[in-house]
Amino acid sequence: MHTLPTLVLAMAALMSCAAMAASPSPADAKDTATPMPAWEQLTQAQRDALIAPLRARWNDSPERRARMYEYAQRWQNMTPEQRKRAHRGMKRWKHMDPGQRAQARALFQKMRGMSKEDRSELREQWHAMTPEQRRQWVERNPPVER
Template identity: 40%
Template sequence: MSFRPAVIAAVVIAAVFATAAPVFAAESGPTWAQLSAAQRRALAPLQQDWPNLDATGKERWLSVAARFPKLSQAERQRVQERMAAWTQMTPSDRAQARLQFQQARQFSPEDRQARWEAYKALPDDQRKQLAERAKPPKRAASRVRDDEDDDDGKPKRNIVATPRPQAPKAVAPAVIQAAPGATTTLITSQPSSPAHHQSGMPKIIATDGFVNPVTLLPRRGPQGAAVRSQAASEPR
């Protein structure tokens, strides 16, 4: 019948959402002894892990047990086999199964039914290959060792190597070598005048004959021509 795969899919969905919780002093949800005989027969593979399940996980498994009488004998055996496999899964495997369930919910019921029929039509060897491919990869010890090595196969070292001392460089005859912080000047370069010496103007001679010691203005020479006396500059 067409509803059989849907019932089995519901069983898988319920198994995906069943998560283990830490053991507390007071068990959450109904205990194994509080279940009915029919519920204990349906959920027999979960007897050992039942005290570790939280209340939400127990409710989902009880909903699976409620649909258990409607299944055929072969479907009941298949569901209990998946229960036993779920108890052997690691937390990472359960997280991967939960992720696959979230991805499967994106398809419509008709699409899921068609995919289920296509899966049942596959040979056993291809089913095993798909099951192995769906398992999360296990990190081997060699992978950890590879991460500790460089790309060239040499182990990593956190010690910084001491830099090699640089060989002294030969100084050319035309270069004056100065101490650190100073610059070097080529002997062949032409000396340049300071910035305050304008081109075409002679250098000011600061002697008493040329500079007035009171006003500090030039008395004669080319510089004195541009200086006006105070009397000439004041308005009359």
């Protein structure tokens, strides 16, 4: 079982990675990657700066704490490839407009309980739909807010 500090650190890493994906760093601008130190090598001020957004989100949303904790546990269990895919997904999500996000939520929730074959069939149907047909599909299959 993971300890709470380890999970909190994983959540902080996830959130900071999402923030980093959203805005290029100076290293990205120069196309040179500067190796960053291990957590143990960071100063306390650097650690606090990384954890501050998580601390604020945790304190501001007591009703979401269980879900945040669940996300941290899942992140800990991901392979490096799964984490890369998650980063790409977070980046795509950030650049979606509200309508695209609603469509993505509806599709995800609908596919969640489907077999692999049914998901593949729905994906093919989705790609063949016009924007208006997609809008209508989402109206018939609204995402459930969590």
